[in-house]
Amino acid sequence: MQSDEMQKIMTKIKNRREELGMSYQMLSEKTGISKSSLQRYETGSIKNMPLDKIEVISKALSTTPAYLMGWEDDTAIEYKNADIIRTVKKKKIPLLGRIACGSPILNFNDLEETEYVDADNDIIADFALVCVGDSMINARIDDGDLVFIDKDAHVRDGDIAAISLDYELMLKRIYFDKNSVTLISENSKYPPRIIKFNEYSQIDFRILGKAVAFQSPL
Known part of the structure; x- marks a missing residue:
């Protein structure tokens, strides 16, 4: 060429x-x-x-x-863009509320009734949450983005997961050690949170599911 x-x-x-x-x-x-x-x-x-x-x-x-x-010419791309918009959003996933990417959120369901969001048909998830805050920006997860959660997916070391800690909801990258779990933000202004296994009897700690996809608002 x-x-x-x-x-x-x-x-x-x-x-x-x-x-x-x-x-x-x-x-x-x-x-x-x-x-x-x-x-x-x-x-x-x-x-x-x-x-x-x-x-x-x-x-x-x-x-x-x-x-x-x-x-x-560009006309072909315009038609292809229209096809993308028509075909990408193929199924509905329940939107259950908001999840913290910053200060923890107490209430799992901030919505008066169940709403649904459109998602790519390839996304396998049980529910979606709206991200609030900037603690995961280095993972390209911004305030207002949707996060899709698969509650049955195995959460492995280094995965991003929805966490409930003393009934406060948060989205963190999670690392497992022999005696503890470390919750990491993707923003250096938020320090890691280390939860030792011997603290489990004193706190309510649950992994609600693995984050499998993210979607920014159009």
């Missing part, structure tokens, strides 16, 4: 990625291409991109190789 053609492809990839709000890390996970390689493609450090890479990236960006290579 000529360098000017390659630059046009890189610009289309960058614009499309930013349009979808997709980070390099997210695109890397979807394509299997390393984050550093994606950055070098976009900045032009790598002068040539194989066609198979263009095909993989186009699929991750919900577009086509033809569009990225300039063989399709």
Whole structure:
């Protein structure tokens, strides 16, 4: 490919990625291409991109190789965006209330009646909660985001989970040790909370479920 053609492809990839709000890390996970390689493609450090890479990236960006290579106009993308909006939200999941990403919240259900939120059909969750606060921002979980919880999923070391601690609800990354559980925020201004197993008789500590997906409001 000529360098000017390659630059046009890189610009289309960058614009499309930013349009979808997709980070390099997210695109890397979807394509299997390393984050550093994606950055070098976009900045032009790598002068040539194989066609198979263009095909993989186009699929991750919900577009086509033809569009990225300039063989399709923006109208095709507008139609594809409309298709995404129509098809992504396929099922309803109960919204049970709010969960703290900052100061703990006491009441599990702050809603007068059960509400439901739309979710991707691939999300397997029992309920959703609205995140409140900034304690998980480094995990890209912001104030107002929805978190989807699977109460039956096994929570492993390092997973993000919904926690009830003395009836206060919070979202934390959890680590297990021989004699304790450590609850970690994804914001350095919130210190870790260590719960020793010998304290269990004195407090109410429950893992309500594993966080399996997050969704930002449109």
